[in-house]
Amino acid sequence: MSKPFLSLLSLSLLLFASACLATRSEFDRLNQCQLDNINALEPDHRVESEAGLTETWNPNNPELKCAGVSLIRRTIDPNGLHLPSFSPSPQLIFIIQGKGVLGLSLPGCPETYEEPRSSQSRQGSRQPQGDSHQKIRRFRKGDIIAIPSGIPYWTYNHGDEPLVAISLLDTSNIANQLDSTPRVFYLGGNPETEFPETQEEQQGRHRQKHSYPVGRRSGHHQQQEESEEQNEGNSVLSGFSSEFLAQTFNTEEDTAKRLRSPRDERSQIVRVEGGLRIINPKGKEEEEEEKEQSHSHREEEEEEEEKQRSERRKNGLEETICSAKIRENIADAARADLYNPRAGRISTANSLTLPVLRYLRLSAEYVRLYRNGIYAPHWNINANSLLYVIRGEGRVRIVNCQGNTVFDNKVRKGQLVVVPQNFVVAEQAGEEEGLEYVVFKTNDRAAVSHVQQVLRATPAEVLANAFGLRQRQVTELKLSGNRGPLVHPQSQSQSH
Amino acid sequence: MSKPFLSLLSLSLLLFASACLATRSEFDRLNQCQLDNINALEPDHRVESEAGLTETWNPNNPELKCAGVSLIRRTIDPNGLHLPSFSPSPQLIFIIQGKGVLGLSLPGCPETYEEPRSSQSRQGSRQPQGDSHQKIRRFRKGDIIAIPSGIPYWTYNHGDEPLVAISLLDTSNIANQLDSTPRVFYLGGNPETEFPETQEEQQGRHRQKHSYPVGRRSGHHQQQEESEEQNEGNSVLSGFSSEFLAQTFNTEEDTAKRLRSPRDERSQIVRVEGGLRIINPKGKEEEEEEKEQSHSHREEEEEEEEKQRSERRKNGLEETICSAKIRENIADAARADLYNPRAGRISTANSLTLPVLRYLRLSAEYVRLYRNGIYAPHWNINANSLLYVIRGEGRVRIVNCQGNTVFDNKVRKGQLVVVPQNFVVAEQAGEEEGLEYVVFKTNDRAAVSHVQQVLRATPAEVLANAFGLRQRQVTELKLSGNRGPLVHPQSQSQSH
């Protein structure tokens, strides 16, 4: 047996191996939720921009593949503008810190905000005629914001501290008709790739494609005809020639060239020198600041807004898709759905509180546990859930269908824990500080079943026989303890 | 070439082979319905419990993969209690034999059944105060029972004969957000695995996982912190420490230990010594027995109940999710939707007759063919269907889209036949005994198209040209024979 033959053999083996390994990740996908061990996840990749930072979790993490979602954490500096982008997957954004404004571009909706003709910008630029655009929406810390699939939106930090937001992209949502790869389309600028892991796969895909036995493709027209202009940007407009853009938009060639954005080093979050001067019916910023400080005032205003909104909804006509509410504050203490003064509080935003979520098929929960407070064992009936720790520290326990503890660890600020549908989970805040987290859920009417309520709903005799308990013990089990799932341990014994 | 090298080579080959074979089953999945041959399936696995038997079909059977479902047959002995369990997949249960009671634990629903304080249990146990729990539901032979995803339920046989039930788990249902592996979560007890085939895959998955190139996982906290207590049970409560359970439920340590159920050898169906004494508005058991014997009496009562229910539904408010009807008897002769006194009868339960099925996206059909009776060729327009033979014997023919006979065999009691969507199927009872079967369908408004009705709906000239028939033959084809799909062969020639 000659050396060359052996080499050939080795080569073949390598080829087969790589072909097989390529499919291994797919094997994971189809049994994607057979997780015998769940890990707390921190971001795997970061993109630095001129005025901010984008961090992403690798969507190939087994936990994220099971949940069928991708996550992005964005930090936008003061005066930073996150460029308009859209995604085939619906997005749910939670504002961890700061405040800002955002604008959606809803197709078929009018430009309802008109700027007066006489206004002067601070930068000396001059508007020959008044600008008009679609509605601008303010948001602040604790808000959940819903971005439908395919709709471009931009975000601007008009506060004094960094704006920090965590976004869920529900890639397995029925609205996403592409594969489960997370995709962000930037309209302009020169953004860097946010999920490089999926891009590697794409290259793999590319190599394979050439070995694909194509049928009768019309090959004679396939060579790309436009080569005079290199594809320099990464925005969707950079894919068109400036000549074509100039023709289509009826602009000068220079404007068209800038639309393609070549050689822009600012990446997806750019600095607005002097700040963005955007019209807004809320009045001066100073007023706003005051309100922020006098929180109760703010609360009242929100309630008022709420009242108006519910009145509007009675009418049934006024809330079109163009003026739909897309945000809801779920961190406000006064809004809590569950509350135990010793253990903590829970608020939920779902399609009953924020109707637009019906179209996104997503919902969210905000949980704040006080020191040692316990969110007793429960499971999500109809949703996967993603727990992101905002502040503090605590401990999370997750049990799978075989009774195996797949997670039992401390968690801290910035970590993400996936809790698959029906897996039983319990959270407990640490001894020194409380635990604050947001939970994204992949169902707009996500429902939770609490173990203790299940025990209460079950006849005592069934419990006695199921668990081998005496009648007295069953009674103790059903009647002692809190009625709700938020518990503060009575004893001083520690659970760690 | 040295021996060690050859061994290494062989080893490599084996490794590649296993990697490839691992993916082979996935290959089947994606072309999951290219079945050139369908087999009648009998259970592949059995779990013996203290008071019953659980039998499951291997979900990796190509036919079941195509239909995207899993099946379980449970036999519960008299006084047997099937422990509370839930699944992320909705379940449809058909009662083949016997009678029993069951309880669901619906989250957010009140404990509407209250037991008087003075009652004494037969076993000498004593209730210091009255027990209360959610609604208890009776069921009997011929009932279809709908269990929504994520909702725990328990079942108890209060009859004198074994209770036999066949359950469909619709793992490809939109309600199941995990992968297509069937999962049953037991709240308590020490259940054995019901689908060991999927567990092997899990181990395979486990091995692979360690070769997964993890990103920036927070490894320093990942070691499981709680090792003092071994994970002895298989219920979800066994995954929590008894200390944590005691703290959370505010119970004694001994109660908490029993909740974790270590060393329980009774498995998922346990015997209730002396029988379960559960309150029930239906009165004494003797009365019930009488009714069972005087069947017509029973029928009347059901009709009455039916009338009340439809009146209630008119109101539209009273039937909340908490009191929703979850069962319907489809075997009663008086309820038949199709009937031919010589050939047989068919009853259907769908979301129009049992509204809760709308949420499960499932329906069922009960078919009883008399001796030699034929259910003429037809296909399911919008559903896969699973035919389970309850009694008797007969013959089933199934044809695929290429006109190939993929199944043409005798079937007998206990066999399962998968009929994929649009595949054309015909059933015929045997000469000696009739054929009785239940059909589960993966659509809550499953519709059937009958070949003969299609022929009648088609213009005579189109038929003449399509089949090369003379006008006289077309007229014979369209007008002779039954109007309905239940046929008794007029001639004495046998079809076998």
Next chain:
Amino acid sequence: MSKPFLSLLSLSLLLFASACLATRSEFDRLNQCQLDNINALEPDHRVESEAGLTETWNPNNPELKCAGVSLIRRTIDPNGLHLPSFSPSPQLIFIIQGKGVLGLSLPGCPETYEEPRSSQSRQGSRQPQGDSHQKIRRFRKGDIIAIPSGIPYWTYNHGDEPLVAISLLDTSNIANQLDSTPRVFYLGGNPETEFPETQEEQQGRHRQKHSYPVGRRSGHHQQQEESEEQNEGNSVLSGFSSEFLAQTFNTEEDTAKRLRSPRDERSQIVRVEGGLRIINPKGKEEEEEEKEQSHSHREEEEEEEEKQRSERRKNGLEETICSAKIRENIADAARADLYNPRAGRISTANSLTLPVLRYLRLSAEYVRLYRNGIYAPHWNINANSLLYVIRGEGRVRIVNCQGNTVFDNKVRKGQLVVVPQNFVVAEQAGEEEGLEYVVFKTNDRAAVSHVQQVLRATPAEVLANAFGLRQRQVTELKLSGNRGPLVHPQSQSQSH
């Protein structure tokens, strides 16, 4: 090392290779939309029939796998009859040329068309009693026709020119519960396979199946019991024995034999000698011809029909599924939804204009661009789209989420271009002739976002900062050019 061993080794390698290669296409599927290059596709396969031609696109084309659809182009000669067939995937048909009639067989619907008893067929055949059948529907060039999943339909060309139609089979539609392989079930005749590529996979599947470790299958009954009759046809009725068919349909053995259609060489489109004489309330064919010629007359009639329909819908009762409208003409100039007298016009059929599309979850768009006319850059928010060129020539540009131009080529009559969800696309007609195309969309309320409208909806300052534009340039960008997406380049510079 001996030769035999080496051969064995090679064989093993080949086996592993084939196993691995088999899975490669699946790998493509799961990352199915990572298309770094899109190709214009022409049909890969043709089936010649007695009176027509069926051409199909290979569903394994990466572009079609991404979109999750299959396509068929049928040419039916005058007097040609396309035999009754059905598919588990819903179909949307666009009539490119000619006119015809079609009949659906909707289950549970009555035979509402009755033929008088005295009529004599031209061919000398004689009807002893009047024929009755379900509604017959006329259609003509420019019509979109919706065929629900599982419903058989036949088509007949009663015009003088070939009838040409392109059909979309939405294999990834929720209505299709089988795998993504396109399937066409023919009720009768001896059709040839329309998608041979998927059949090869089936054979691969078959080989593998025998190595599958089956559990407890009831093997002793599995041998096919009926071998006296070979499976000669490819229709679903050919899968049943003629004896069984005779028994079931109560017909003579000769009729039953013809239902099985052995030795029919005519394939799926058969010639009707002397033409089909089908009753139709529209009156004589000559009258119809007249109307066709006086187009405006035809238009009026359609409007009248439209008016009646909307009145009927007010009632809400009359339009049952049995009489539902399933077609709409989208090519008529008078019906255009978008119109620019220099650039072109666009019409859309969706579930708001044709309610049955709600059940199919599909819609369509007809676009006619005049010479040099541009359909400015836009994207489909919530659908994949398939662009099929009917007439003329032009150029299409498609850009993906990374800003890469994945398609920038001339297209011509008969070519198909897949535009995945959110990919940005622009079309332009050629200099010498216009461009006419139909777009199938995989959503019944497909929505489009136009880049220019997005720019207009965005505040000027955001645009200035995003693209590095001066205020004057932004104003030019927002205010110059057409308001709509149909543009005719003002300058004479060519974009090619």
